């Protein structure tokens with residue numbers, strides 16, 4: 001565990017979200033909505049309580065979606081990075097896609113949702129609970 005604040009930075013560097021402490025919840029998901037919304041075969045998301053946000057530096061644009069993030073704030077210039085709200089799910093938190101931290105040492109998620117929907121070339125990870133659905 002680290003005491004250093006973590007920085008989620010967009011691809012162009014315009015937007016930096018800095019958070020402190022550990023996420024309240026953390027998981028990976030291979031459901032169809034996550035795949036289509038992200039363009040990646042699996043999302044890995046950490047939810048931080050809003051009072052653990054140290055700063056949001058840079059300009060954002062907001063999208064309303066019916067996907068895993070109901071209000072998604074991304075870099076105004078490059079469309080990546082940022083954070084999202086998930087409505088009724090952990091409403092006191094923001095979700096941050098863990099890839100924006102670009103930190104190979106970020107702790108592993110405790111579980112992966114919709115494991116059967118992962119790409120079939122991906123082998124079973126050790127020590128992570130694999131769930132058939134939500």
Ligand SMILES: [Zn+2]
Pocket residue numbers: 010011012013014015075076077078079080081
């Ligand atoms: Zn950017």
Ligand SMILES: [Zn+2]
Pocket residue numbers: 029030031032033034035068113
């Ligand atoms: Zn999902």
